[in-house]
Amino acid sequence: MERILATYRIGAPESESRARAEALAAEQSVEMPVAAIGDERVLRETVATVESIRAQAGCFEVTLGIAPATTGAEASQLANMLFGNCSLQPEVELVGVEFPAGYEKAFPGPRFGVEGIRAETGVHGRALTCTALKPQGSTVEHLAKLAHAFALAGIDVIKDDHGIADQAPHPFAERVPAVQEAIDAANRETGGRTLYAPTLSGGSAALAAQARLARGHGVRMALVAPMLVGLPAFVELRASLGVPLMAHPAFAGAVRIAPPVLLGTLFRMLGADATIFPNHGGRFSFSRETCLAIAGNARAPWNGMKPALPVPAGGMTVERVGEMLSGYGADTMLLIGGGLLSAKERLLDRSREFVRAVRTA
Amino acid sequence: MERILATYRIGAPESESRARAEALAAEQSVEMPVAAIGDERVLRETVATVESIRAQAGCFEVTLGIAPATTGAEASQLANMLFGNCSLQPEVELVGVEFPAGYEKAFPGPRFGVEGIRAETGVHGRALTCTALKPQGSTVEHLAKLAHAFALAGIDVIKDDHGIADQAPHPFAERVPAVQEAIDAANRETGGRTLYAPTLSGGSAALAAQARLARGHGVRMALVAPMLVGLPAFVELRASLGVPLMAHPAFAGAVRIAPPVLLGTLFRMLGADATIFPNHGGRFSFSRETCLAIAGNARAPWNGMKPALPVPAGGMTVERVGEMLSGYGADTMLLIGGGLLSAKERLLDRSREFVRAVRTA
Numbered sequence: 001m002e003r004i005l006a007t008y009r010i011g012a013p014e015s016e017s018r019a020r021a022e023a024l025a026a027e028q029s030v031e032m033p034v035a036a037i038g039d040e041r042v043l044r045e046t047v048a049t050v051e052s053i054r055a056q057a058g059c060f061e062v063t064l065g066i067a068p069a070t071t072g073a074e075a076s077q078l079a080n081m082l083f084g085n086c087s088l089q090p091e092v093e094l095v096g097v098e099f100p101a102g103y104e105k106a107f108p109g110p111r112f113g114v115e116g117i118r119a120e121t122g123v124h125g126r127a128l129t130c131t132a133l134k135p136q137g138s139t140v141e142h143l144a145k146l147a148h149a150f151a152l153a154g155i156d157v158i159k160d161d162h163g164i165a166d167q168a169p170h171p172f173a174e175r176v177p178a179v180q181e182a183i184d185a186a187n188r189e190t191g192g193r194t195l196y197a198p199t200l201s202g203g204s205a206a207l208a209a210q211a212r213l214a215r216g217h218g219v220r221m222a223l224v225a226p227m228l229v230g231l232p233a234f235v236e237l238r239a240s241l242g243v244p245l246m247a248h249p250a251f252a253g254a255v256r257i258a259p260p261v262l263l264g265t266l267f268r269m270l271g272a273d274a275t276i277f278p279n280h281g282g283r284f285s286f287s288r289e290t291c292l293a294i295a296g297n298a299r300a301p302w303n304g305m306k307p308a309l310p311v312p313a314g315g316m317t318v319e320r321v322g323e324m325l326s327g328y329g330a331d332t333m334l335l336i337g338g339g340l341l342s343a344k345e346r347l348l349d350r351s352r353e354f355v356r357a358v359r360t361a
Numbered sequence: 362m363e364r365i366l367a368t369y370r371i372g373a374p375e376s377e378s379r380a381r382a383e384a385l386a387a388e389q390s391v392e393m394p395v396a397a398i399g400d401e402r403v404l405r406e407t408v409a410t411v412e413s414i415r416a417q418a419g420c421f422e423v424t425l426g427i428a429p430a431t432t433g434a435e436a437s438q439l440a441n442m443l444f445g446n447c448s449l450q451p452e453v454e455l456v457g458v459e460f461p462a463g464y465e466k467a468f469p470g471p472r473f474g475v476e477g478i479r480a481e482t483g484v485h486g487r488a489l490t491c492t493a494l495k496p497q498g499s500t501v502e503h504l505a506k507l508a509h510a511f512a513l514a515g516i517d518v519i520k521d522d523h524g525i526a527d528q529a530p531h532p533f534a535e536r537v538p539a540v541q542e543a544i545d546a547a548n549r550e551t552g553g554r555t556l557y558a559p560t561l562s563g564g565s566a567a568l569a570a571q572a573r574l575a576r577g578h579g580v581r582m583a584l585v586a587p588m589l590v591g592l593p594a595f596v597e598l599r600a601s602l603g604v605p606l607m608a609h610p611a612f613a614g615a616v617r618i619a620p621p622v623l624l625g626t627l628f629r630m631l632g633a634d635a636t637i638f639p640n641h642g643g644r645f646s647f648s649r650e651t652c653l654a655i656a657g658n659a660r661a662p663w664n665g666m667k668p669a670l671p672v673p674a675g676g677m678t679v680e681r682v683g684e685m686l687s688g689y690g691a692d693t694m695l696l697i698g699g700g701l702l703s704a705k706e707r708l709l710d711r712s713r714e715f716v717r718a719v720r721t722a
Contacts, residue, residue: 023644030496031524032699037496039503046498046530070497072528076562076589080524084589084611088645135391135398136431137407142400163392163441167433169407201437203593204565228437228445230591232564250445283384284449338393 113306264297474667625658
């Protein structure tokens with residue numbers, strides 16, 4: 001199989017570029033002086049190759065060829081080979097990755113993808129709407145009441161705030177049945193098909209118990225932060241959960257892996273059916289270009305791998321719906337959380353305005 | 362219970378410090394406009410508090426009081442509350458964390474700690490020695506031969522390179538019995554007690570299978586990268602594995618959590634008996650001050666929690682043994698990998714020089 005092409009931006013003088021490139025190739029494969037390796041097969045098949053070096057303003061980009069066999073077709077080891085030790089070198093960023101044809105057999109991507117989420121929600125020909133149950137610390141009754149109002153307004157997906165996990169004020173085993181039942185009641189009233197996506201968190205035993213409980217109560221989507229539970233746990237959920245997975249970027253933004261690579265390409269490849277990211281112009285500093293690149297990577301053609309649904313979020317408002325959809329297109333889910341909750345007693349009206357804005361855009 | 366005190370460095374003008382501090386307090390707890398929260402109990406018990414703001418050169422530091430209940434006594438949610446969303450804000454770093462008395466009951470720290478590792482290796486009154494089997498891609502026979510030589514030389518702990526996982530050239534199920542047997546043979550010859558620490562990696566099913574196999578072959582230590590397998594998986598291993606855990610920093614250095622906090626305090630709290638970090642003056646850029654702070658946090662008194670063994674590594678040489686030990690003291694394990702392998706046919710001699718340098722320091 002061809003090599004995985006991983007591109008790194010290195011903040012160092014260009015005069016060092018060749019030496020730095022070769023050092024990085026050793027660091028990200030054999031992690032020892034190449035001159036001390038006697039085995040010809042290791043030199044040929046295991047040591048990462050320097051495929052190219054390109055000068056840039058004040059830095060340079062190096063593309064390494066990483067042998068797919070070194071990643072062992074497993075998520076933690078893939079992350080290790082792409083960005084394990086060099087995560088400890090503050091001047092090194094991972095800015096691009098291309099996998100050879102066939103590599104996606106090890107990581108088959110979304111089980112449901114955009115079309116699967118459209119089938120679950122019954123939404124076709126337009127963008128989807130999403131909101132969040134907040135704040136953590138609320139009573140289960142309050143969260144269920146919020147969910148009922150959001151579902152009455154016709155929002156397509158209602159997710160837990162990513163901070164709502166399995167804590168004392170709203171234990172998973174009490175919250176999830178109550179919220180799902182509130183949404184079911186609203187759906188019966190409206191004839192709608194609003195989904196609930198509760199936060200799954202914790203270790204493998206907790207994740208398995210939460211998945212079982214959620215499925216038993218008719219939950220049809222789940223929210224998981226891959227960097228918090230661990231990439232291998234996310235892959236295991238993809239295999240076992242049986243409902244679409246929405247990836248949350250918590251704990252992910254800081255790893256100096258360019259967001260389009262991590263939140264777009266890698267989360268999709270590991271199984272995210274939808275991927276949340278902080279939209280430009282909100283309270284995070286991602287640029288419009290970065291956001292469009294995340295959405296692009298989530299949906300790009302890739303040897304038959306299903307596309308993942310981009311979910312821009314973070315400080316969004318109903319007023320920005322038109323602009324967001326003109327940028328992202330219809331295969332997108334817009335997430336407005338605090339912007340609806342800020343309406344307080346006008347929450348139902350404000351939620352209906354959001355739904356109407358997306359339906360008529 | 363008192364609050365968790367988390368200190369963030371924010372790279373923004375000091376004139377914004379109050380507004381930024383309050384925004385961060387909302388972001389890391391309720392993640393919505395605080396003005397839109399009607400529940401007095403949530404305002405009092407859930408919203409993070411701004412405990413202090415301190416101006417610094419070109420930035421400021423904010424200490425938040427995070428409610429322990431929001432972390433749900435679970436590792437992924439703790440990471441979420443400490444650095445989930447603000448990981449997406451490049452100007453924010455987590456530089457310090459203090460837990461209230463009693464919080465450590467949720468995360469009881471190392472099972473073995475420094476004394477447990479001393480008991481396993483039989484090493485008392487001096488620092489320990491460690492080396493690594495490399496490069497990945499080698500045959501199992503080669504790795505076993507290396508391990509035999511290192512053990513003959515009297516090195517205390519022989520770990521897999523962190524890049525050696527469960528890949529085709531050296532599948533876990535073939536490599537681990539062969540390497541352990543090679544070390545056992547050398548131990549019988551020398552009367553020594555050298556330990557082997559193989560890399561455990563992958564999802565929960567893979568980790569459980571590897572742990573079972575390793576224990577079945579008499580393995581008495583394991584190497585795990587918490588940020589690669591996921592923090593909750595690391596905590597589960599702490600509970601189930603039954604041998605000392607050595608934490609590897611791969612994928613960890615980049616998360617803008619100060620290394621003394623992540624590799625010292627947090628890895629120890631989650632159960633690391635030993636913690637590897639890149640030593641100053643090697644091929645990584647950690648300062649001497651940072652390295653001593655990691656070692657300090659790994660060993661500091663903490664309500665009865667066992668200390669973890671600091672393991673400085675990364676481009677180290679036998680010539681630096683004296684200097685390293687004078688800095689770190691005897692409750693330390695020095696890790697030299699490539700520096701021994703570079704000796705090629707003189708590997709056994711060079712390893713003996715390393716052992717002698719530490720024993721006579």
